[in-house]
Amino acid sequence: MFSMNWFYGILTSLGLKQKKAKLLFLGLDNAGKTTLLYMLSDERLAQHQPTQYPTSEELSMGKIKFNAFDLGGHQIARRVWKDYYAKVDAVVYLVDASEKERFMESKKELDALLLDESLANVPFLVLGNKIDVSYAASEDELRYYLGLTGLNTGKSKVDLTETNIRPLELFMCSIVRKMGYGEGFEWLSQYIK
Secondary structure, rough: OHHHHHHHHHHHHHHOOOOOEEEEEEEEOOOHHHHHHHHHHOOOOOOOOOOOOOOOOOOOOOOEEEEEOOOOHHOOOOOHHHHHOOOOOOEEEEOOOHHHHHHHHHHHHHHHHHHHHHHHOOOOOEEEOOOOOOOOOOHHHHHHOOOOOOOOOOOOOOOOOOOOOOOEEEEEEEOOOEEEEHHHHHHHHHOOO
16 A cells, blocks of 8 residues: 555655656546546545546645646547646556557557657656456556557666657556555656656
8 A cells, every 4th residue: 555655755765855746647538547646635535527627636745746637538638638738747647457448549549649749758657557357458468559568668767868768667556456556656756857
């Protein structure tokens, strides 16, 4: 189980104590964006209605402030994603690993984000959520269907100063079981400037 104190401790140990960041939580509807936002905000697990309008939460952990935006994932909501790309520090892209029939749709949206020039230097944390469901895809399977094989930078810190590679990695998680996403945020925090 990950608590806010644990999350704060990770970020502080990585030297992000005085930083502010703008994170976008993107992905198809029902992937877990709102659940993750509230889990990080107040460790509250509840049933949420589909996000109709963009919402944001300021996550304060000590002297760190994150503005996290949940923009919704239904088709109409995806049209406004571009309006939030300015000055974004990272994208957290969620995929429901148990909805294999939607992997191609999710890949299409992720590809569009990765090709968008305004996000060219932005790190991407891809979370394969709902691994607690018995028929969820494995990490290798999800990586294959999302076309991420060979594009990932690795789960450890990679020095990107000499390369023109964007930080991009897939972490499998279960938000409701509070597992996996903490490691993803730990990885992501290394690349927030």
